[in-house]
Structures are given as structure tokens and as C-alpha cells.
Amino acid sequence: MTPQRITLVTLGVNNLERAKNFYSALGWTPAPSEAGSIVFYQLNGLVLGLFGLKELAKDQDRPAAELGTGAMTLALNMPDRKAVDTAYQRGLDAGAAPIKAPHEVFWGGYSGYYADLDGHVWEIAHNPYWPLNEDGSLTLPDHA
Known part of the structure; x- marks a missing residue:
């Protein structure tokens, strides 16, 4: 296996x-x-x-x-919407190309997208249904 x-x-x-x-x-x-x-x-x-x-x-x-760069997205989940906005802006300030500014999304979260300098797409998101662990890692809840 x-x-x-x-x-x-x-x-x-x-x-x-x-x-x-x-x-x-x-x-x-x-x-x-x-x-x-x-x-x-x-x-x-x-x-x-x-x-x-x-x-x-x-x-x-x-x-x-x-x-x-493939058809994929790398995601960085954040603890709240303010952290999403801060991380998204930091990416743009570092030279990332904006794709979609952070906004409320249909599933109840908040996210935005940018591409790094080589076109790798990053989603910066807050998912209120997936709380982050203390160290920032993510463990899917049983009801995911």
C-alpha cells in the first residue's frame, strides 16, 4: 500500500x-x-x-x-479574514500577480488567488469550517 x-x-x-x-x-x-x-x-x-x-x-x-505549472493550486489557510488580506497583500508586495482579490465565497469562506513569479497559483483562504491546529497545520474535521 x-x-x-x-x-x-x-x-x-x-x-x-x-x-x-x-x-x-x-x-x-x-x-x-x-x-x-x-x-x-x-x-x-x-x-x-x-x-x-x-x-x-x-x-x-x-x-x-x-x-x-500544471492545473493545480497551492493553498495557504489562514486563521481569519484579516490574516488572508494581510498575506495576500504581502504576496502582491513581493511581486505576485493578482488573480482574484480576497472575497466571500459561495461555500462560506473567504479567499483570493495570486500567482508567484513563475506562475504557480496560490490560494490564500480562511475556511471557518476547518479550524487550524495551534501550529497552523490543518486536520480535516470528521464531518468534512
């Missing part, structure tokens, strides 16, 4: 230093053991990696043009 978990998410980036500067502007600190073509960030129970797009393509034995 394959375990039901994700341990590492790797984003392919066009310019590693520029991407690292973007995430630093969000207040994120890279792990001290970064290697030349990849930067790691320790998150709650998993790791985010930034990997040079050409190097990532080579690692996958694929042309870089085939990688794209």
Missing part, C-alpha cells in the same frame, strides 16, 4: 535566486542545507522545494517546455 501523504512539493522556477527572494519577501526562511540548484523550506510536516526549471526537466528526462 502506498502511504496517503505528501512529503515534498517541488516547484520548477525559471530563476532560482528571484524565486528565493520572492519567498523571502513573504517572510519564509530557507533551510540552511540548500544545494546549488534547489532551495528547501521546512513547512508543517512537509517540505517545499524550489528547483531550477531546466534542472527539474533534466531530472525528469523531459523537455522543460513540457513541464509548465
Whole structure:
């Protein structure tokens, strides 16, 4: 059986230093053991990696043009709406492209979207039905 978990998410980036500067502007600190073509960030129970797009393509034995950014969204859930607004603005201030400003959504929450410097889409959200753990991690409620 394959375990039901994700341990590492790797984003392919066009310019590693520029991407690292973007995430630093969000207040994120890279792990001290970064290697030349990849930067790691320790998150709650998993790791985010930034990997040079050409190097990532080579690692996958694929042309870089085939990688794209995929049809997915990375989500950062926040404890309340004010925190959503603050985090969203911080992303824009760091150079993110606005996609959809935070607003009330049909399911009763509050969220907005922006794209990082390489087009990876982030949703910044508050879900009143999914309270965050003390450390900011998320455990789905039994009734999810």
C-alpha cells in the first residue's frame, strides 16, 4: 500500500535566486542545507522545494517546455479574514500577480488567488469550517 501523504512539493522556477527572494519577501526562511540548484523550506510536516526549471526537466528526462505549472493550486489557510488580506497583500508586495482579490465565497469562506513569479497559483483562504491546529497545520474535521 502506498502511504496517503505528501512529503515534498517541488516547484520548477525559471530563476532560482528571484524565486528565493520572492519567498523571502513573504517572510519564509530557507533551510540552511540548500544545494546549488534547489532551495528547501521546512513547512508543517512537509517540505517545499524550489528547483531550477531546466534542472527539474533534466531530472525528469523531459523537455522543460513540457513541464509548465500544471492545473493545480497551492493553498495557504489562514486563521481569519484579516490574516488572508494581510498575506495576500504581502504576496502582491513581493511581486505576485493578482488573480482574484480576497472575497466571500459561495461555500462560506473567504479567499483570493495570486500567482508567484513563475506562475504557480496560490490560494490564500480562511475556511471557518476547518479550524487550524495551534501550529497552523490543518486536520480535516470528521464531518468534512
